[in-house]
Every structure is written in structure tokens, then in C-alpha cells.
Amino acid sequence: MTWAPLLRLKEALGPQAELVIVGGAVRDELLGRPHADWDLATRMLPQTVMERARAAGLKVIPTGLQHGTVTVILEDRPVEVTTFRSDGDYLDGRRPESVRLGVDLAEDLSRRDFTINAMALPVGGGDLVDPFGGRTDLTARVIRAVGDPLQRFAEDGLRPLRACRFASQLGFEVAPATVEAIPFRLEVARKVSVERVFTELDKLLGGAEPERGLGLLADTGLLDLWLPELRPMIGCGQNRHHRHDVWNHTLAVLRGVPADSGLRWAALLHDAGKPGVRSSGPDGEVHFHGHEARSLELAEAILDRLKASHALRRDVAALIRHHGTHPTEAWSDAACRRFLRRLAEDGLHLTRWATFRLADQRGKGLELDARLAAHEVLTARLAALALSGPPLSVSDLALDGKALLALADRPGGPWLGELQRHLLEVVIDDPDLNSPETLTRLVRQRFEEGRR
Numbered sequence: 026m027t028w029a030p031l032l033r034l035k036e037a038l039g040p041q042a043e044l045v046i047v048g049g050a051v052r053d054e055l056l057g058r059p060h061a062d063w064d065l066a067t068r069m070l071p072q073t074v075m076e077r078a079r080a081a082g083l084k085v086i087p088t089g090l091q092h093g094t095v096t097v098i099l100e101d102r103p104v105e106v107t108t109f110r111s112d113g114d115y116l117d118g119r120r121p122e123s124v125r126l127g128v129d130l131a132e133d134l135s136r137r138d139f140t141i142n143a144m145a146l147p148v149g150g151g152d153l154v155d156p157f158g159g160r161t162d163l164t165a166r167v168i169r170a171v172g173d174p175l176q177r178f179a180e181d182g183l184r185p186l187r188a189c190r191f192a193s194q195l196g197f198e199v200a201p202a203t204v205e206a207i208p209f210r211l212e213v214a215r216k217v218s219v220e221r222v223f224t225e226l227d228k229l230l231g232g233a234e235p236e237r238g239l240g241l242l243a244d245t246g247l248l249d250l251w252l253p254e255l256r257p258m259i260g261c262g263q264n265r266h267h268r269h270d271v272w273n274h275t276l277a278v279l280r281g282v283p284a285d286s287g288l289r290w291a292a293l294l295h296d297a298g299k300p301g302v303r304s305s306g307p308d309g310e311v312h313f314h315g316h317e318a319r320s321l322e323l324a325e326a327i328l329d330r331l332k333a334s335h336a337l338r339r340d341v342a343a344l345i346r347h348h349g350t351h352p353t354e355a356w357s358d359a360a361c362r363r364f365l366r367r368l369a370e371d372g373l374h375l376t377r378w379a380t381f382r383l384a385d386q387r388g389k390g391l392e393l394d395a396r397l398a399a400h401e402v403l404t405a406r407l408a409a410l411a412l413s414g415p416p417l418s419v420s421d422l423a424l425d426g427k428a429l430l431a432l433a434d435r436p437g438g439p440w441l442g443e444l445q446r447h448l449l450e451v452v453i454d455d456p457d458l459n460s461p462e463t464l465t466r467l468v469r470q471r472f473e474e475g476r477r
């Protein structure tokens with residue numbers, strides 16, 4: 026079960042080090058789940074870890090000596106080695122005031138958040154160290170706080186969100202006492218930095234069962250701390266195109282798109298604007314006029330507040346902006362190309378748009394065979410048109426700006442951009458016209474008309 030290079034480190038540190046694998050790596054190894062990193066713990070003090078590892082020719086970085094952590098590079102991979110420690114008092118609901126190094130393993134495990142994260146496995150073999158029944162909870166698929174959840178959530182306000190995140194990633198239940206403690210500790214959770222909140226929310230959305238994690242956020246009140254705009258979606262009834270209310274439709278779309286950050290955030294936010302624009306017509310039918318624009322506004326405000334990256338914000342905005350476009354068979358090829366141009370302008374790849382739209386359609390939860398078949402046909406048609414490489418931006422024109430200036434024989438100015446946009450419209454209507462000769466003829470014609 027142990028990764029072979031860890032044995033080299035164990036040898037370098039010697040038997041007194043009591044080197045163990047801890048935390049997420051143990052949990053994921055027992056689940057047979059891939060994990061990105063190995064977290065190690067040792068009785069040895071960080072200074073000694075550094076000296077012995079270096080003496081054995083290993084590269085070591087003193088990443089967080091005050092917390093007892095050094096990073097050892099094993100086969101080009103960074104591995105964190107942390108000295109067994111206990112946390113001092115938590116005064117601000119975020120971090121312990123101090124840490125104490127040199128405690129024993131049991132005490133180190135007792136500071137960890139959930140039983141499934143509080144096990145240790147000796148490097149090189151030996152029995153699992155599992156003082157809180159983590160293995161049983163892993164088998165029963167339960168997330169349970171180590172110790173008294175009310176106290177553990179009072180120490181660190183991030184833990185309730187981590188519980189929801191693990192529920193989503195692992196598809197586990199949260200133990201009743203653990204989940205029931207969360208509403209009593211919202212004021213502590215509120216103090217967590219936005220960066221840590223975003224990281225956890227992003228992992229929650231990327232999980233195997235994001236709807237489970239979001240359901241927990243909604244039930245416990247955590248949703249209202251960080252995503253209050255989403256609360257009105259719950260119970261917001263829709264129309265004959267939908268089986269579900271806006272919230273449950275959103276959860277279905279979330280589940281339906283691949284676990285990619287942009288797609289998942291867009292799924293979460295794409296209909297957030299609906300409750301605010303809901304109206305019913307004279308026929309009693311419910312409408313959501315302009316909901317894409319309103320959702321876009323909300324999404325931008327939320328992602329800005331959560332300090333999401335610009336790349337993510339752009340991606341989500343593009344997906345939301347175009348999710349309400351429904352090309353039909355009646356569209357001309359030129360109309361399809363104009364749509365491709367709008368996607369290209371927003372940096373949105375056709376397959377991403379199609380993936381998102383498919384999940385959105387499926388998420389309506391109605392008899393969909395005809396609609397899904399139409400989606401397939403249209404996507405295939407758009408893909409074929411895109412594949413033929415039609416001109417979609419002025420940079421695709423067969424005559425570049427310099428050539429147009431030479432043809433016009435006059436200084437540049439706003440007329441140039443206008444001319445390029447005109448030519449683009451012409452060649453989007455008929456891409457066969459996009460040759461230097463034809464464009465030259467068209468430009469000359471236009472100048473002559475202008476003179477008359």
C-alpha cells in the first residue's frame with residue numbers, strides 16, 4: 026500500500042522517527058481512491074528531519090517550520106512531513122494561537138477534523154492506527170467529527186464546510202450529531218477567509234455528488250453565509266418545460282456536467298437570476314424573461330466576492346450568456362455561423378457549449394427524446410460548419426488591414442474597422458466569397474458607391 030520512495034525517507038530518518046502516513050492519503054488509500062499527495066507525520070522535530078534527510082542526499086525545503094512542517098522531494102514529488110503536534114487554543118475561529126510539537130501520535134490524530142481523516146499508517150508496514158473508529162466510518166460511508174462537533178466547529182469555522190465538501194467528493198452521509206452542530210456555529214464559519222471558502226466550495230462542486238454537498242449547505246444555513254443569492258431558487262416553481270423547481274433543476278444540471286470547475290460553477294449559477302424575474306402571464310404560464318442577463322450579473326457578483334480567478338469568471342460568464350440560445354433546424358447556415366462567431370468572441374468552444382446545453386436540457390426532467398435528438402442533430406450541424414473553418418472574425422478575412430489600406434489609398438481611420446465588419450458579414454453569409462480577388466472587387470465596388 027505504501028509508495029516505495031517513502032521507504033527511502035524512513036530509512037534516512039531511522040526508527041525513532043515513527044514515520045506514518047496520515048490524513049487524506051490514508052483515507053484515500055483505504056478507499057482505493059487516487060490521491061494527489063502523501064501527508065506524512067513523525068515524532069522527530071523538523072530540524073532533525075531536515076538534517077537526516079539532507080544527509081541521505083534528499084532535497085528538503087523548510088516550508089513551515091513554526092508549524093513543524095518540512096517538504097521533502099521524493100522522485101520529483103513534494104511530500105510534506107509534519108512533526109506530531111497538538112493545537113493550542115483557538116481564539117479567532119480560524120487558526121490555533123500556537124502549536125506544540127513533540128506530542129505523541131494519538132494526540133496528533135485527535136486534533137484532526139473527521140474520523141476518516143484521523144487515521145495513521147506506518148510507512149513500511151504495521152497496523153493502522155485508528156483511535157476514533159475511522160475505518161468503521163469509512164465502511165459505513167459516514168463523515169463524523171472527532172470528539173464533540175460543537176466544540177470542534179467552534180475552534181475552526183472551516184470544518185463545517187469541509188464536512189459538506191467531503192460528503193460531495195466521497196458521496197458519504199454526515200453523521201447526525203455532526204450535521205446538527207453546524208447551524209449553531211455559523212458565526213464561526215462566517216469568519217473564515219474567502220480564499221479558503223472558495224477552495225472548499227470549488228472542491229465541493231467538483232465532487233462526485235455535488236447535489237449532496239449543496240443540499241447540506243442549504244439545510245445547515247452555510248449557503249446563506251457565502252451564496253445567499255441562491256436561497257430564493259429553492260421552491261421557485263417553473264413552467265410546463267420543467268419538472269423541477271429552479272433549485273432542483275440546478276442540482277440536476279450540476280450532476281449532469283463533467284467535473285470541471287467552469288462547467289460546475291456555471292451549472293450552479295446559470296439560473297440564479299430566475300427567481301428575481303419570475304412573472305406569470307395572463308394565461309397563468311410562468312415566465313422568466315431576461316433571466317440570462319440577471320443570472321450573469323449575479324454570477325459575476327458572486328465570483329468576484331469569492332475572489333475567483335479571471336479565467337474562471339470569463340468561462341462561467343460565457344457559458345451562462347449562451348445557455349439560453351436554442352438553435353433550431355430553421356436556422357440558416359449563416360445564422361449558425363453567426364452563433365459560432367459569438368461563441369468564438371467569448372472564447373467558448375462549441376463542444377463546451379453543447380455539453381452544458383445537453384445537461385441543461387436533461388435537467389428539465391421531462392420526456393426528452395425528441396428534444397435530445399434535435400440537440401444531437403443541431404450540434405452535429407454546428408460542428409460540421411465549424412470544422413470547415415469558416416471566417417468568424419476580421420482576422421480571418423482574406424485581405425488584412427494593410428491590404429485594405431493599400432487598396433483604399435487613404436489614411437487609416439474608423440472607416441477601416443467599419444469596412445472589415447461589413448466584409449465579415451458578407452463572408453459569413455457566403456464563405457466562398459472570402460478570397461483576395463473577390464474581396465478586392467467588393468471593396469472597389471463599395472468605394473465607388475461611396476463616391477456616387
Ligand code: ATP
Binds near residue numbers: 137
Ligand atoms: P484532500 O487533500 O484530498 O483535499 P485531505 O483530507 O488530505 O483532503 P488536507 O486539507 O490536505 O485534506 O488536510 C490533510 C489532513 O489535515 C486532513 O486529512 C485532516 O486530518 C487534517 N486537517 C486539514 N484541515 C483541517 C482542519 N481545518 N481541522 C482539522 N484537521 C484538518
Ligand code: MG
Binds near residue numbers: 048049050
Ligand atoms: Mg491532502
